[in-house]
Amino acid sequence: MTNLLTVSDLHAGYAGTTVLDGIDFTVPEGAAVALLGRNGVGKTTFIHTVMGMLRPYSGSIRLHDRELAGRPAHTIARNGVAIVPQGRRVFAPLTVEENLRIAAEGHRRGRWTPARIYELMPRLAERRTHRGDQLSGGEQQMLAIGRALLRNPRLLLLDEPSDGLAPAIVDHVAEVLKGLRAEGITAVLVEQDLHMAFRLADEVAVMQKGRIVHRSPTADFRRDRDRAHTLLGVG
Structure with a gap:
C-alpha cells in the first residue's frame, strides 16, 4: 500500500526546546491512524508541525x-x-452557512460541497442560519469537520474531536467520522477517548516523550491489555 504521508526524523518544539525528538511516521493512502499517548508527549505539536502551524527544526x-x-x-x-x-x-459571529461558504472559497475543488456537508450532517442544515456562538459543542464540532472537508483534503488531521463533548455527542461525532472512513478518507486522529480511536482507526501509534514507541493494528492493540496499560495507563 502506498503511503500518502511520510514523516522522517522530525524534530520540532518551541523557543528552542525540543518536543518532537526524531519522529518517524507514515499513513497509507485511505487509512486512518490513531496517534495516542498521555498528555504532554507531543501529539498536538506533531499535528501542528505537519499542518505548517509550527516550523520544524529538521x-x-x-x-x-x-x-x-x-x-x-x-x-x-x-x-x-x-x-x-x-x-x-x-467563526462565532458568522452563521453555519457563512462558515461553510468561507471554507469553500479558494480551495481545492472536489466531491465535498456545502450540499454534501448538509447531507452528511443534517443537523447543520437545520441550524444553517444560526451563528457559531449559538451552536452546541457537538454542533460546533460538526461545523469544524464540515469546514475542513470543504477544502477537499487528501489528508485530514483531527486533533481531539471528542474534547469537551458529552458521551452521547461523542458517539454522534464518531458516527459522522465513521461515515467519512467508509468513503476512504485518509486521516490522522489524535484522541484521548480510546473508544472513539479504536472505532475509527486501522492502526494505533503511541507517543512517549516526543517519539513513536509503538505501532500496531488496532485489533492487536486492543487485545494486548498489558501493553495498553504500560503505554497509556489503561486496560
Whole structure:
C-alpha cells in the first residue's frame, strides 16, 4: 500500500526546546491512524508541525512525493492537508452557512460541497442560519469537520474531536467520522477517548516523550491489555 504521508526524523518544539525528538511516521493512502499517548508527549505539536502551524527544526514531511516541511500552513492546505483543530475554533459571529461558504472559497475543488456537508450532517442544515456562538459543542464540532472537508483534503488531521463533548455527542461525532472512513478518507486522529480511536482507526501509534514507541493494528492493540496499560495507563 502506498503511503500518502511520510514523516522522517522530525524534530520540532518551541523557543528552542525540543518536543518532537526524531519522529518517524507514515499513513497509507485511505487509512486512518490513531496517534495516542498521555498528555504532554507531543501529539498536538506533531499535528501542528505537519499542518505548517509550527516550523520544524529538521526532518522531512512528505505528502506523496512533495516535501512540505517548513512550508506555511496555507501552502500545505493547498497541497491537500486540512485540520480539525482542538477546541473547534469556528467563526462565532458568522452563521453555519457563512462558515461553510468561507471554507469553500479558494480551495481545492472536489466531491465535498456545502450540499454534501448538509447531507452528511443534517443537523447543520437545520441550524444553517444560526451563528457559531449559538451552536452546541457537538454542533460546533460538526461545523469544524464540515469546514475542513470543504477544502477537499487528501489528508485530514483531527486533533481531539471528542474534547469537551458529552458521551452521547461523542458517539454522534464518531458516527459522522465513521461515515467519512467508509468513503476512504485518509486521516490522522489524535484522541484521548480510546473508544472513539479504536472505532475509527486501522492502526494505533503511541507517543512517549516526543517519539513513536509503538505501532500496531488496532485489533492487536486492543487485545494486548498489558501493553495498553504500560503505554497509556489503561486496560
